[in-house]
Amino acid sequence: MLEIPLFIPGESYGKVVCERGWKWNRGDVPFHDYDLWYVWRGEGRLVLNGEEHPLSHNQCYLFRPGDRVDAWHNPDLPLVVTYIHFSAKESSVMLAALPSRYDIASPYVFEAYLDRFVQVMTLREHRHKEEACMLLRLLLMGLERESLSSKEASRRRSPHLEAMTRIAATIRENPAQAGSIAELAKQAYLSPRYFSMKFRETMGQTIESYIIEKRIERAELLLNQHGMMVGEVAEALGYQNIYYFSKQFKKVRGYSPSKAGRRGALHAND
Structure with a gap:
């Protein structure tokens, strides 16, 4: 036990x-x-x-x-x-x-x-x-x-760990306003290329995929639990094109955002 x-x-x-x-x-x-x-x-x-x-x-x-x-x-x-x-x-x-x-x-x-x-x-x-x-x-x-383990300890000893985790937390809190890689790199006092490399080492994925993942997580919540329409969610999360948003959502989740909204409606009626 x-x-x-x-x-x-x-x-x-x-x-x-x-x-x-x-x-x-x-x-x-x-x-x-x-x-x-x-x-x-x-x-x-x-x-x-x-x-x-x-x-x-x-x-x-x-x-x-x-x-x-x-x-x-x-x-x-x-x-x-x-x-x-x-x-x-x-x-x-x-x-x-x-x-x-x-x-x-x-x-x-x-x-x-x-x-x-x-x-x-x-x-x-x-x-x-x-x-x-x-x-x-x-x-x-x-x-x-x-x-x-020594590998994990080495990762934690990185002088950039705190900056990377702080920036990741900021993205999770407000994925619609994540900012460009250059802007995020500036927050960490690093060049965009070095920032991208260190973020991947720390978080286990690229900064681009992390931002997309957090936007889609938020989108799914807004569609499932808040009853917002696909167009409203796309606009709220900073997408200029609803079709691009739908394509990105389907690529990450495997189904369309409109289907996500229907799932939320079904669960609400359970």
């Missing part, structure tokens, strides 16, 4: 700027629970179970029961860290398989979850503990992804 681990946040958490004279001396006191520790910025050193590591931005550590830690930082470049103490209700295969140290390749979503966790636990609004448990699980799943 698939394990669904339960992680329980403790009362020790936060995002802090470490004081000028800050240091962490736990080398002789082992951890009794788990601790997720993320470096937003700053410089320092950390010794984990006798092994020394330099500290810098976008690093994340997962400390486990029994771990021993000492750490210092450069007072001129103080560490800014988020820390989350938690426990596991039972021995977790997932936690046992995770490495102790990560360089987060694409920190945008990971950092958003960290900030939301601190906010949820601080405000303590309705069902805050449930949301905090979900956020903690998402954070640990993010670490799990970081430890995948």
Whole structure:
């Protein structure tokens, strides 16, 4: 049976700027629970179970029961860290398989979850503990992804990953106004040719096919669920020619947009 681990946040958490004279001396006191520790910025050193590591931005550590830690930082470049103490209700295969140290390749979503966790636990609004448990699980799943195969890890280490995923999200949100490849490339500060190559490497398809796919997905929804006419949908999605839209729709879906509209009507009457 698939394990669904339960992680329980403790009362020790936060995002802090470490004081000028800050240091962490736990080398002789082992951890009794788990601790997720993320470096937003700053410089320092950390010794984990006798092994020394330099500290810098976008690093994340997962400390486990029994771990021993000492750490210092450069007072001129103080560490800014988020820390989350938690426990596991039972021995977790997932936690046992995770490495102790990560360089987060694409920190945008990971950092958003960290900030939301601190906010949820601080405000303590309705069902805050449930949301905090979900956020903690998402954070640990993010670490799990970081430890995948070297090929996938190499892909995630791409300096253009964040820009490509952001642009892909923008296209999904508004495929009618996706813009030209030159305009999209400008958003990523790349040449159109290099942008197209990096988008394909990241998303697994060309930028042209991605835009078409998202337009047709939106078109199908408008036809099936919103009851719009084929001509209205074509115009709404920026097609100058209804026949070109119909041809493209049929090529992607295997049936005409008018048939998509009839399908929606049939389901509405079920």
